[in-house]
Amino acid sequence: MDATTPGPLAPEVLDRDDLKRALAEHDFAAVFSLVKKWGGLSQNRIAAACRLTPGKVSTIISGQQQVTSFEVICRIADGLRIPGRMVGLADCPWERRTETPDPYPQQPPAARLSVDAPWRSTATVHLAADLTRSDLVMDRRAATRALTGAALFGTPLLDSLEGWLQPSPAVAKGHHRGRISIREVRELEGTARVFRAWDHRFGGGLRRKAVVGQLNEVSSHLEDHQAPDVERGLFQVMAYLGGTAATIAWDSGLQQQAQSYYLLALRAAHAAGDSAFGANVLAGMARQMLYQERPQDALELVHLAQKGTGPKAGPRLRALLHTREAWAYAAMDRTAAFKRATSEAEEALADAGADDEPYWIAYFDEAELTGTTGGRLLEMARKGARERAEEAADSIRRAVERRGPEAGRSYALDTIGLAECHFLIGDVNGAVDHTQRAVEAAARTQSARVRAQLGKLYPYTVGRNTSQRVADARTMIRDLLST
Template sequence: MNATSPGPLPAGILDREDVRRALAEHDFAAVFKLLKKHGGLSQNRIAAACMLTPGKVSNVINGDTQITSFEVVCRIADGLRIPGALLGLAARPWQDTGDESVEPVVDESPDIESDDVPWRPEITVSMAARMTRSDLVMDRRAASKAIAAAAVGGAALLEPLEGWLLDEPAEAVPVALPNGRLGRRECAELESTARKFREWDHKYGGGLRRKAVIGQLAEVSDALRDHQSRIVEERLFRVMAQLAGMAATMSWDSGMQLKAQNYYKAALRAAHAGGDIEFGTNVLAGMARQMLYRGRPKDAADLVRLAQDGSRGRVGPRVRAMLYTREAWAYAAMGRVTAFRRATMQATEVLHEAGDDDAPYWIAYFDEAELAGVTGGRLLDLARQDPAKHAEAAAHEIRLALEHRGAEAGRSHALDHIGLAETLFLMGDVNGGIEQTHTAVDAAEQTQSRRVRDLLAELYPYTVGKDANRGLRDARDRIRGLLTT
């Protein structure tokens, strides 16, 4: 791919100095005018290629609208086949493959369950084995398809999870199995490895470590195919649940929404098979969080309700408090401010019961700092609609979180700084927002989390505008520099 053979654009148009200058400055009014004048493209053709409306293109050309969304910039690059370097972006996927065709992308992961699949231990093992085998041989093209596949919601999501409410897994179908050789020492080593993987995820996000987690999950699945003692089998299912849960979070953090959802389902079944009610509750809370990030608060609320119904009286205060924050998040996303405040207050009251409890290590992170960070993030969601009412409260909560957890919190630390930067911009504190943006980029550079980069992309529009000063331009360049690597 080169600048002289650009997809829908005529040969040579991207060699023009005025076009290159407009692209480098993200001056899309000039870009579109030049494409019309020298490239022979109509407004309708530009709009269709970039997945914009003709009216939007017209408004951009007339100077009535500016393109400030990083995601739209990427759509323009891909739709018009403009090499990433001309826009300050990384090489686009079609540049790497040399394939300029546009084709529908679907997830190739196996169809692992429907609502009529029994909740039997051996089926859970089979599901995990199939998923990991598919994932470990995934090449770049398959990964691109996995990223594009959308997570499901509604009944298609909820119905297959109803088995969570069963008191016991269904009896396994008798079958001759080879004797397993794992003992308590090997189980302890696997549990220690799962804990280390969780530390990786908390600090760095998905990235390259996702494959390592999936490989370990495949090993545990293989071990469960053998006949283990009841105690060893239960511990292995609990390790499987934790590994599958991490694979889900890391897949989601890498943009693979449907794969994440399938790993969450496997994690929930494994927790059920291992009798780990608390971790199963945590899995459902993770699924709810995914739905919230995908803009589906009703699905999230249904998942939280399912978690609460299946764990009532059987989980500790930290897990209960975390569930209340997911409930509060769903209410905030639905604009139910009073319900949001009530659920947040319930989370605060329940967390006070925790003290120095002996909660599982994977929920130990949920403390006052985490509660403040989550609450601040939800207030920021509300502040985007009504800054005068909620922005100051959001800034207060996020600063509380930053006071009590530092860079060692990895992804959460970066998310806090990005949230505080946006809150300051909403409050009209431009200089404070600029300073905080630089701090946020510094923190984001220490993690491979796609979620962190997605939120940075949402911060990008605050740094763009006709009256953007030097400080804003510098902050914008730093965001763009990180998002394009």
Template sequence: MDATTPGSLAAEILEREDLKQALAEHDFAAAFALIKKWGGLSQNRIAVACQLTPSKVSTIISGQQQITSFEVICRIADGLRIPGRMVGLADRPWEVQTDTPEPASRPAQASHLSDEASWRPAKTVDLAAELTRSDLVMDRRAVTRALSGAALFGVALLDSIEGWLQPAPPCTPRCQRGRIGMREVEELEGTARAFRAWDHRYGGGLRRKAVVGQLNEVAGHLEEHQAPNVEHGLFRVMAYLGGTAATIAWDSGLQKQAQSYYLLALRAAHAAGDDAFGANILAGMARQMLYRDRPQDALELVHLARKGASATAGPRLRAMLHTREAWAYAAMGRGAAFRRASGEASEALTNAGTDDEPYWIKYFDEAELAGVTGGRLLEMARKEPKQHAQQAADTIRKAVAQRGTEAGRSHALDTIGLAECHFLMGDVTSAVDLTGQAVAAAARTQSARVRTQLGQLYPYTVDRGASQRIAEARTMIRDLLSS
């Protein structure tokens, strides 16, 4: 087996009862030793295949360290070509891979939307058409391969959105006369609203093609000459759909695709003159940077959003932007700045009414603020559990109580976070109970992000004695993550 391009272990090796038992029990000390003995692989070759260091493999074989990370288990299965069922996983991608050639066309990359791209409305329409048409002709697996790469960071990202602060130039008249009016625009906006609500509750990418298809249709209408009010309405709908497409891609782990749609949505909001929604898109991009451990980039995006929408942002939007700022400060270890920004978010939210802001920001209420703030306190508790774990638990518990199971994805994330808080506090009994609730909540969503967060509970269930309940919690997590 080549160390850099691993092949399958011999069938007679995988059929050995001792190896099958070791893999089923996740006893990788025994499994690696057997693979070395009967598979003829050196320690270094095992390390390279599984993307581990040789010293890490050595400590595993010697029994000094156990594998507790679900991600590492996946890397071992993929690197050594061990069928997923042998380690409690679903079939791995390479087990079901076909030789179907990829379509010739490629989706527009993030750079197509950013490198010296004009902010003229006509260019935004062209970019939308290019991105959605190429996206729609590719199957899901091809899209994943093409668009799961790295997103733009730092100066490259900030330079690409410099035009956000400039006034939108007038649209260039199109030759073909438009055929729709404001009634059709309102219907399209209703569809965009329904897609957003569905994604906010369930997450995942099951309706991605539907959103992209609707976005493509809007781009088609904008390729025709429309009345000014219809044109602005269509750009607003394009921004809404682009934002939803970006969120779906981000929630599914497609970082490059998410950024492509975020940038498109920002340009569409700019063409529509909707500074407030543009700021909301920038907040989404900041969140993406925070999940990619780029807090300084996130902070720059939040400041840009606040500057661009200073005259139009309502209380809820301002509160949400403050929480993004607080998140960045927490990630940077700036505790005082985190507390200040969190206080500003709470203060802004006290001024929020019931009917004074757009539908897309109505979700940001006291429960959402508690969930976001609790999540940041949990991140701090992982480093200093005695100082922050109890406060994190108390804050997240408010979110769980206020929004309930109907919140779908948010409820699942809250419950997972609350379970981890109790593990950090040493309250294993409550932590196990909450883990069961978290697994049940996660199973009701299609969110890859929820499953990633659930995977962070897995290490807490390993090496905690012979408790039957701990073992049951571990099995529940593993069964869901491998499904």
């Protein structure tokens, strides 16, 4: 249903006590039956309005299938124009809609970084300027449209990254003399570290514009003729900021923007001669591919990172790349390869010292490794290998104990995973306890990824025979996801 059309249910239908009760209890078999009887809507019309198949509606009405997905509940509320409060949600988007016209109806989302641009430092500076300028003027409507932008996959992306393996060609210098000093470069690097630490803990996009603005400032300095050490330092800062901007965009669901900033960060690392951070960027791109269910693309990116760094990669970076490799193998149901790559990650991390690697990889410790490994075991358990659920729970529990709540986003993700493990094992009381902690941890972050993972717990809490504790956990999840 178009958001501008009136709701298909008359006010007197929504005022019926039996419909109100069915909505409050999420009994959508009764809801659809009452809508057919009193609202005059056919089964096909209900399906079209709620973006469901007629067969799906039929199985719901017959009681053969319950609605447990939070996303489907939102689609039903939007499609039938049921006020959010009647199903325990916040106000639906159409309830908040105003008649103010969009002053920028054709405004595109943030510019996409061209994958065909040459691997020269001057091209990287121009691309950074264009990308950040368009992003800084993007308003909320354009940001909403950017959520639908798709990342680039497959051969076009992978072929475009081959230039990362080649040395950066020398280029002619500009005419304007730069006035920035190496001390100021170090100050910019300190700012980049602060942004990265904040994002790693809290997630979300509240400071995205600040990161993009700083990135734009760095690109403007690089348009001038700088001393070689200053230029190298500025490109390194650009790489750090680009990586953080990519993570923030990805964590906010802006897939196309995230990929554009990842590509910019990789080009900046190439210009700075920092192959280690470039490999870290490729690891981030691989993670994005894994969340997009593109494990083969992710594996290619990891292998590209490993080839590009070679012996220059420190133990923590090697461990990170092996975990991305293991993640891809797990997604491809290659259990033996998953175990091998995980063992290689553990061996690499065992060689890590306290201060022998850059600050941006210091977070990758034993807790990160066990948490990531537990997450992959949980994915296997979801596919039917339920015996993996206890193994996953043990691994994630170790990560939770080592991190603590101060880890923010990572702690929230681990706790959500632990709750799901207990649901799969059949330990309902333990699952509810961890769900409550997960909701509390999720409320302290701004991460869309955390909320998406929390939504995966919702189906476990829905059923005709659920206890009051499980129902209370369901309410907690619903209340948080509705805000």
